[in-house]
Amino acid sequence: MSLGPDPDEVVYHPRDAISSTAKTTAVTTLAGTTASAIQNTLTKQNVGAMGIFTRYGGTIAVFAAMGASYEFVKCASANLREKDDHWNTTLGAFFSGSMVGLKKGTLPAFLGYGAALAVIAGVYDYTGGSLSGYRKDPDVDEVARKEFLRKNRRRPIEETLANLGEGRGIHGPGYEERRRQRIKENYRIDLPPPNAPTHS
Structure with missing residues (x-):
């Protein structure tokens, strides 16, 4: 006989995948533009200011694709599974890393970069997502x-x-x-x- 939902069970709240993806894509596109500008500044030839887009525009595209694929897959996975755990981060990181491999143009690079980033991000999230050790209990003085x-x-x-x-x-x-x-x-x-x- 069921007496209702378990009070200890965490209730999942769906995420807005489109809004989160748009925000993350904007941030990673800005980061890609900064990286492209640094590449353009360090080049030996004088390609001008537009070289950020004409010569190193691929860097901006890769950063934007990585951010968009990571956030969309992470949110979509969480919504479909109705769970907020490290597997969502792992799936998002796999597709994000695959964008770097896609630029290389080979299947081993596609799978390798995706798997490498998935392992790193998945383990980082699984262990608490902190480089400074375990999280302290906020209820303990x-x-x-x-x-x-x-x-x-x-x-x-x-x-x-x-x-x-x-x-x-x-x-x-x-x-x-x-x-x-x-x-x-x-x-x-x-x-x-x-x-x-x-x-x-």
Whole structure:
């Protein structure tokens, strides 16, 4: 007997593939134009400013095709599968990488570039999509988390003293009295107790 949808199940919200594709294509076309301008600037022949489009226009086209194919396939896959996971990114990256291989004009390049980019993007998305490590839980206070880690790894002072000895800021109980005694024995200087009043 079904009591309704599972509350833990994530509800998928469809994406607007056309709008997302248009935005991504605009961004990647601008990036391609920048790359084309850099290529045009670094060329040895003087081809003029229009060389950005006449000589290196293929770079702009590849960037635009990569962005459009990635975003459209990613959104279409998510809408068809009704899941938002790393497989959508993998499929989009395969078609995006294939655009580079398409420029080469061979089937191995088409499949190779697509597979390479699919593996890189898919693994990156699967592992959290972050180069700085795991994502922190926004519901956990960072100060409390660090305090817990310190207490969790804190060792008893007796163990620390047994391993390292006293000094360097590590002092056991009765350290001041032992220090006064050592100074008195070695240098014949009688230091006052730490809490003794000083006479001016």
